[in-house]
Amino acid sequence: MARETRTAFARDTGLQTRMLLTMFLLGLLYAAFVGALLYAGVGAVLMVVIVGGLALAQLFTSDKLALASVGAKEVTPAQAPGLHALIERLCIQADLPKPKICVADTPVPNAFAMGRSQKKAVVCATTGLMNTLSPSELEGVMAHELSHVKNRDVLVMTVASFFATIASMISQFGLFFGGGFGGGGGDDEDGGLPFLAIILISFIVYAISFVLILALSRYREFSADRGAALVTGRPSALSSALVKIQNQMEHTPQQDLRAAGNMNAFFIVPTSVKSAVQTVFSTHPAMEKRLARLQQLEQQLQGTAV
Amino acid sequence: MGFLDALLGGKKKLKAPAPDRLFAMTTAQVAFETSLGLKHRDVAGIVFQPLATADFNSIVTETNDLLRGAAEDTGTTVESADDEFGYRWMILRDVDFDDLVVSLNLVSTQLQGSGYGDRILAAVFVFEESGKRVYFIYNFKRGAYYPFVPVGRQERDTEHELRLMAQVGTELPLEQEIDRRLPLWEIPL
Numbered sequence: 001m002a003r004e005t006r007t008a009f010a011r012d013t014g015l016q017t018r019m020l021l022t023m024f025l026l027g028l029l030y031a032a033f034v035g036a037l038l039y040a041g042v043g044a045v046l047m048v049v050i051v052g053g054l055a056l057a058q059l060f061t062s063d064k065l066a067l068a069s070v071g072a073k074e075v076t077p078a079q080a081p082g083l084h085a086l087i088e089r090l091c092i093q094a095d096l097p098k099p100k101i102c103v104a105d106t107p108v109p110n111a112f113a114m115g116r117s118q119k120k121a122v123v124c125a126t127t128g129l130m131n132t133l134s135p136s137e138l139e140g141v142m143a144h145e146l147s148h149v150k151n152r153d154v155l156v157m158t159v160a161s162f163f164a165t166i167a168s169m170i171s172q173f174g175l176f177f178g179g180g181f182g183g184g185g186g187d188d189e190d191g192g193l194p195f196l197a198i199i200l201i202s203f204i205v206y207a208i209s210f211v212l213i214l215a216l217s218r219y220r221e222f223s224a225d226r227g228a229a230l231v232t233g234r235p236s237a238l239s240s241a242l243v244k245i246q247n248q249m250e251h252t253p254q255q256d257l258r259a260a261g262n263m264n265a266f267f268i269v270p271t272s273v274k275s276a277v278q279t280v281f282s283t284h285p286a287m288e289k290r291l292a293r294l295q296q297l298e299q300q301l302q303g304t305a306v
Numbered sequence: 307m308g309f310l311d312a313l314l315g316g317k318k319k320l321k322a323p324a325p326d327r328l329f330a331m332t333t334a335q336v337a338f339e340t341s342l343g344l345k346h347r348d349v350a351g352i353v354f355q356p357l358a359t360a361d362f363n364s365i366v367t368e369t370n371d372l373l374r375g376a377a378e379d380t381g382t383t384v385e386s387a388d389d390e391f392g393y394r395w396m397i398l399r400d401v402d403f404d405d406l407v408v409s410l411n412l413v414s415t416q417l418q419g420s421g422y423g424d425r426i427l428a429a430v431f432v433f434e435e436s437g438k439r440v441y442f443i444y445n446f447k448r449g450a451y452y453p454f455v456p457v458g459r460q461e462r463d464t465e466h467e468l469r470l471m472a473q474v475g476t477e478l479p480l481e482q483e484i485d486r487r488l489p490l491w492e493i494p495l
Binding site: 077078081084085086088089091092093095097098119135136139232233234301302303 | 355357358359360361390391392393425427428445447448459460461483485486488489490491492
């Protein structure tokens with residue numbers, strides 16, 4: 001059988017390059033940080049073991065915690081037949097095993113995906129989302145979430161956050177104990193960095209990695225939008241869903257927004273609309289940019305791209 | 307999917323169809339009828355996502371014309387139906403089971419040849435076992451078959467399906483992962 005000769009969508013090499021660069025910079029930063037720690041001769045091994053354990057615990061429990069924090073419950077096919085049928089078809093199309101399907105009973109229209117692997121994946125939609133969107137728009141949003149599953153975004157983001165977590169923990173230790181366990185001994189004289197310097201480094205590391213992780217998160221969002229367009233073949237349906245969700249959120253009471261605030265990184269559209277304007281510090285790309293990319297995809301699909 | 311794909315946010319294309327094992331049904335059907343008492347119905351379908359583009363529409367029209375042209379030899383009739391999930395079905399009817407498989411293959415090769423192979427969801431065969439409807443779904447991306455026995459609204463008879471899997475044995479390339487034997491509700495066949 002002949003291999004596929006053409007595809008409806010072109011590659012986005014620019015996006016991939018930027019993503020790779022971000023990850024490279026993150027890695028470089030961590031390497032420098034670990035080097036500094038070792039040079040200073042702090043109990044680095046012990047610290048990494050402890051924090052590593054915490055990171056693993058986070059990886060294995062984050063889905064349950066996240067689901068619990070938004071009050072999401074798993075639904076059977078009998079309880080949500082439409083949602084199940086829609087996701088089942090997308091799974092055939094995206095070549096994924098069927099994930100667990102949850103619904104959160106809140107008027108805020110949103111959706112997220114969780115789980116460290118494709119087999120353990122959970123996708124969640126809110127009742128607000130299902131009431132607001134048309135079937136093809138809902139399909140676009142769920143395809144976006146399934147793309148996160150396919151791209152293993154939860155795993156990637158957890159690993160990316162791991163070192164930033166180490167850095168922030170050391171900073172906090174430093175603030176609480178004021179260098180109490182670093183000084184006093186003779187070790188410092190063997191060319192080790194003073195404890196204050198380590199705290200300073202960890203602060204800087206955390207600050208930079210924070211911005212980089214956010215950038216990575218935004219790139220993954222673009223990727224998931226693209227994946228959704230690919231799986232459904234309807235980029236414009238996702239566009240119109242994003243616009244609807246955005247509009248709906250601006251008219252939703254502030255209390256609901258705050259309650260969902262800590263879940264931002266995993267939602268399809270961040271709930272704090274105001275902060276989303278400051279692009280560098282948001283987990284999601286600006287809405288106009290996402291719509292512009294989807295528009296590009298639609299043009300490629302229609303064969304009218306310039 | 308490779309490590310780099312995971313790192314860079316996934317493949318930029320959907321998975322291409324697996325090597326074609328559609329024709330395995332032609333021989334399996336004979337065994338179905340003689341040893342399992344599974345009687346085929348004179349209908350089969352192929353379901354795909356219609357893209358709202360001029361190019362895609364012209365391919366579909368072309369495929370329809372080809373099928374109608376071939377119908378003079380085979381006697382296969384074809385009709386299209388859009389389901390409530392926005393997918394399009396091409397429903398083929400023929401008393402000759404082999405002709406049904408050939409016509410299904412014509413549709414899939416036509417779409418694959420024009421670069422739209424990744425839009426095909428599945429092919430569906432309909433059988434009857436002591437008055438009960440039994441479907442065999444062929445997932446093009448996996449190159450594998452699995453039985454699907456719906457009962458009532460979005461419920462499936464898993465026991466019956468597992469029994470069929472065991473009975474069919476090596477006659478067909480079967481889907482081995484249970485969470486990939488995804489149902490297709492409201493099959494218009």
